[in-house]
Amino acid sequence: MRTPPIRRHALRLALAALLGTFAVATGASPAAAAVTPVPGDPLTGSGAVSRTLLTKAELTGGTATSTIADSAFALPAAAAMPLHTFSGRLELTGEATGGGFTELEDDFAYTNAGDSPRKHLPEISLEFVQNGSHLIPVEQGLRITGNAVWNLLVSPGRAWSETGDGGWSRASVPFALVQRNANCVHNATMTFLFNATSVSQVRYQVTQETCLYFKFDLWGQLPATYTPYPVAGAEAVRNAHAAEVAGRLPTKPIAALAADHPSAGLDLAAFGSGVTPAHMSAYGLLHDGVNYVSGCSTRQGTYPFCEVMRLPSYSTAKSAMAGTALMRLTQTHGTGVSGQLIRDWVPEHASATGRWAGVTINHTLDMATGNYRFATYMTDEGGAIVSDFLSAEPYATKIDLAFDFPSRVAPGTKWVYHTTGTFIATRAMRNYLGSDLFDELRDGVYVPAKLSRGALTSLRTGNSATGQAFGGYGLFYNRDDIAKLAKLYNNDGGVAGGVQVLHPGLLGATMQKDPADRGIATTSAAGFRYNNGFWAKQLTPAEFPQYDCSFWVPFMSGYGGITVAMLPNGATYYYFSDNDEFSWYAAVHEAGKLAPYC
Structure with a gap:
């Protein structure tokens, strides 16, 4: 489905404003700058790829009967630079009825033997530009599709050529289905x-998720x-992607941790254990500025784009958004923000x-x-009110x-976990600020910290x-x-881009560096605080x-099995999983x- 022209124009204006922020940070003018190559380009392969899956014949006249090895979607070692430059719009047809679906887990009985929108893609119409071998969606972050069940996240992919493709170029693009609301x-x-004017059929498959209650394979x-055309603001999009890739933290496989620290006697099996x-989905250890990372397994091998695999925040957003917003507003508006009364900033309190x-x-x-209704651990959070709250869109x-x-x-005086309360506090801070709170975080914290463009949106009401x-x-x-956020809190003292973006005193208390402000004791287990x-968590010799x-x-901490533990020696251990397993000691x-x- 095509995006309406007015909507496309609005999106381009918003993108231009956002990319202007990147340009300011790098000292470049998005209107005049030459295109910066993406680190790692150009590809140096010959194009002589031995391919048995997703051949030219399959993509131009085949059908999909099941998921296949994810390696078939990956950039091959022998890939050569693409023969064409993609600039314009890719539009799929038949999404609402096409494809296959295998349910693996469905705790809420979303689907049954009959057809369902959950068994198909939403309508997909994407605008791309290209920088060398990198195929870049103009709109990244959460895309509101209007579909009854699915929204989209689309990340930068790759383009290349293979001698067996008969003069065509080949592209692969990572994306994610995100459940509406x-x-x-x-x-x-x-x-x-x-090529310069047309595309083959599009093969797709879903083979991985971070979702406790709904798991499936989907393919088609x-x-x-x-539709080729010059994309408005293309140079800014290309340069922003080059800057994003260049600005990533150094990354090594988790196995390199032992090789880099041979005298430590590390048992690498401890990472990811439990x-x-x-x-x-993924785990890693940030140490001395290096992000030591796991693989990213799927039900069909390894995800072809580990570096941009999307991971949900769930309740880590209570820290990375709501808690960070308080630190941001305290830095910009003074220490009185935390003491502001809810009744003064959220008029709905009257009811x-x-x-x-x-x-x-x-x-x-x-x-x-x-x-609260019940003080016992997570009873309210698992109750009917919060369930209705999570389901509500308006x-x-x-x-x-x-x-x-x-x-x-x-x-x-009493800790009772409520996602509803965080929503109220977020609204209070938004009204106190007088403008959109997430936009303030995006421009004032996330962009200076060099988060990816795909991280610069949020779920919202309606x-x-x-x-x-x-x-x-x-x-x-x-x-x-996630490594950069942890680094901002645990290593950089709230400084990003050479600027103090978070209040150092409030950050220090949050990171348990102020003995006078440990937060409030939780009802989860002994030794836990919430601030x-x-x-x-306090680790003691007794335990x-x-x-x-x-x-x-x-x-x-996040629903389903997500932990980002920021350690007092400067390291951070993180993992994202979806089997309700919390194991990080x-x-x-x-x-x-x-x-x-010690």
Whole structure:
């Protein structure tokens, strides 16, 4: 389906404004700058690729009967530079009825033996430009499709040539299906042949996800059209991608950690341990500025684009968005922000079931509003009100449900985990700021920290690009993004691009460096605290006899099996999984061999 011209024009204006931020950061003018090559280009292969899957004959006249090895979608070692330059729009047809589907897990009975929109792609119409062998979608981040169940994330792919393709160029593009109004990510790849005026059919498959409750394989091969034209702002898009790739943290396989630190006696099996391998999306250890990374397995081998595999935030957004927003506003507006009263900035409190007269933004981000139904661990979070809140799309419905908890105790005295509270605090900070809170974070924190363009959007109310950002969930990372966020908090003291973007005092307390402000004790287990949207665990010799001191590990945590543990020796261990397994102490112990905690 084509994007309406007015909508395309608005998207280009927004993109130009955003890319202008990149240009300012690099000292370049997007209108006048020459195209910067992407690091690693040009390809140096001969094009003599031995191919048995997704041959030219298959892509120009075949059909898809199942998923196949993901390696067939990957850039081959012998790939040569593409023979053509893609510039314009790729549009698929037949999405609503085409393709195959195999359900692997469906806890909420979304699908059955009959047909369902969940078994097919949404309508796909994508604008691309090309920089050497890199095929770059003009619009990255979350794309609101209007489909009943699916939105899209599309990331930069690759273009190349093979001698067996008879003068065509070949492309492969990573994308992800994102459940509407939800944070689950289902990673996929599409591939096609193209020349100066046309494309082959497009082959696609979904073979991996980070989603506890809904897992499936989806595949197909659909007709497509290519409309070539000069894309507005193409140079800025090309240069932004080159800058993004150049700005990634140095990356090595996790196995290189032992080779780089031979005297540490590392047991690499500790990293990724405790999580069922089939449900692990990715893990890594950031140490001394190097992101040591795992592979990225799928049900058909290895994902062809590990570096841009999209990972859902779930509740790590309570830290990376809501908690970070408080640190940002405290830096820009002063230390009084955290003490602002919810009642002064969220008028819907007037219809609340509970009492909000003395509840501050800080209380709310600490999960200590005093308003709850049940104090036992995660009982409210797993109850009907939060379920309805998570399902609701309109802002009015969501905010009314968020306030539907009675008053039990004085604010600041009892921790009860509520995603609803984070939504309220996010709205309060947005109204205090007087403009969009996520945009402030994007421009003031995420862009200076050099997060990927795909990370610069959020789930919002109304299934809209202009609704209220959720705050407590709804971000999308890749492995470089999460390492850079951890580095910002744990290593750089809230400084990005040479500028103090987060308040150092509030960040210090959040990272458990202020003994006078540890946050509030949680009801999860002994030794856990919660401060400004971040968790923390105190490791003591009584619990872990291998240590002769006690120390704190602040961490971000997400639904289904997501942890980002920021260690006091400067390392960060992270993993994204979806089997409800939370296991990271072994990795913490092993990382302590690189530099002692005590």
